[in-house]
Amino acid sequence: MISKKKNIILTCLLVAVCIIVAVIFFQTRPSAEQGQKNVAILVIHGDGSENTFSYTTDAQYLSELLTEEKLAEGTGSAYGMFITTVDGETADESKQQWWCITQNGEMLNTGADQTPISDGEQYELTLKEGY
DSSP states (O other): OHHHHHHHHHHHHHHHHHHHHHHHHHHHSOOOOOSOEEEEEEEEOTTSOEEEEEEEEOOSBHHHHHHHTTSEEEEEETTEEEEEEETTEEOOGGGTEEEEEEETTEEOSSOGGGOBOOTTOEEEEEEEEOO
């Protein structure tokens, strides 16, 4: 009987912690700029070649823009969109390749789903090798 009460209490605590974490996440998530924005996406391929794409969009977050414009594909993960393919080039996991997101040359601490886009900004997607 005591272990049943402990299980109920632990379950309630776990649910409460999950709710608190979700609330904190959504309140501290970087805010997105509303309305139409002009942004540039620079894609740096594994061979060093570069392609620049310019978009006018109402998207608020980078992943929305990338998928709407079919510039990138990815899979869902616990951390949001994991980018696997950009501009037709797919990262090769056997070579430990991955797509790095930067903004105006600076590393970001957010993934594509949490990166708000702003008018006049440039974002870079660079194929990197090695974890």
